[in-house]
Amino acid sequence: MTTLAAPAPHSRLARLSDYLWQHPKQVLIAMLILPVLWLGVVYLGSLATLLVQSFFSIDEFSGLIKHDWTLKTYQELFVPANLDIILRTVVMSALVTLASAIIAFPIAYYAARYAKGVWKALFYIGIMLPLWSSYLVKVYAWKLILAREGILNWIFTTLHLDGLLNVYLALPVVGGSSLSVSYTGTFLVFVYVWLPFMILPLQAALERVPTSLLEASADLGASAWQTFRHVLLPLALPGLIAGSIFTFSLTLGDYIIPQIIGSSRLFIGQAVYMQQGTAGNIPLAAAFSVVPIVIMGIYLWLAKRAGAFNAL
């Protein structure tokens, strides 16, 4: 090799490559155009058409949609029957979130602090499997469990505790003619289905708590409860909030669980489904679906202020 070979004449591909390297902006636009068209135009466009319709109203006589701007449909949300639906859904979401947090905490804490090696992997899979396994299959499992002839009643009868169950079912609000048509049933299924969504962010937050802080707290004479209350809980709070975003939002919008297991009283999701389907009242359905959006908007804003997004 006496002379350096002249640079090979640029192939078309190489020239294109050079062009791309010199024009990062065009590359960026090329990369983003498809996703932005899909999400920004198709998806956001659909959302916008839905929201716009909430400002229309339905003609009571003809049942046709009147395309005049009005807040009449929103006023309908404040009719006692509809307000009940909203209130019921929000209370249920809050209770489900609270219960999920209580059940999730020990699992997440054990997985984060004590599980090692194989156990760590088992815990991880043990949480991921229920998270990803079929939603409907999970609901179906509870239909089997809560059925009158099912396993739960069988356990109560075998232990001679069926009297206790009947007393519970006779209670106002939480009871019903059987567990599968009571609020308690709906609540149990919601907690079951959304629990993994609470465990994961909580575990992520707990893994970041330095063990030395807990030991220091104990060394300084705090009881286990005091350490939990004043050290662990505040540090885990972002994770709890992150998890609660999922459990709260998912409960808020679900319409299948209360339809399959629960009383005939409606939740927001069911109201939306009914209004757009059988009732054919798209404006009211749209107005109803604004409710979870607004609630979650406020919730997310508060969560962001509490710094929960770092735990996601």
Place this chain on the structure above:
Amino acid sequence: MHSKAPWSLKLAAGLGLAFLHLPILLIFVYAFTTEEKSYQWPPPDFTLKWFGVAWERSDVWEALTLSLKVASISTLIALVLGTLCAAAVSRTHFFGRETISLLVILPIALPGIITGIALRSAFNLAEIPFSFWTIVLGHATFCIVVVYNNAVARFRCISGSLIEASMDLGANSFQTFRYVILPNIATALLAGGMLAFALSFDEVIVTTFTAGQQSTLPIWMLEELVRPRQRPVTNVVAVLVVLMTLLPIIAAYYLTRDGEHSAGQGK
């Protein structure tokens, strides 16, 4: 971390995990029951016959095929769009970067019913008839985020110097992509793709709004849940669905496991 877990914590964690797993295991028992008219517990006797009956059911096969087709195509679309978004967001800083990540997360952050009804009313307004493709459109929309999350996490791990080194050594953009970037993100994409597949395969809420007459497997399940026709067949299908989602999840776990070990600086 030398202390041992207090027994109360062990008990609570164990009970919690049992609460998560026992209900699903129960379905496996029910798949073998001889009782066909009710959900009687304990099962009077056990049989394998329902597996044969389910095998013969053409409606189950049709639903399964449709679900597999929808999930495959939605996953492909999500892989392309999700990776593009992730690459753009992680490699460059540009105006509206936060907006893009919000946009990607939105379809899964909003309740499914809102995504569903929004798409449905848009299809109605645009007079697009419901078909296989309307289902795919809905599914791909919320699958993007899964691929995106996996890819973004991996892109963050690839150091920029790797790409610069490749370019310095004379590789063009395409070669760099083919030989440096792709091998690095491949497992993350595979994992994201599998999770997207599982998500689409299982989706019911958006599908009820974007499907016409077709029924995917979850829609078939939903109909059986609301109006049970043949309970033992439903039990068998439920077991099948559990097993089918199990495999991609375990595979995805093994694929991303190494990445998580190296990325575990947060601990």
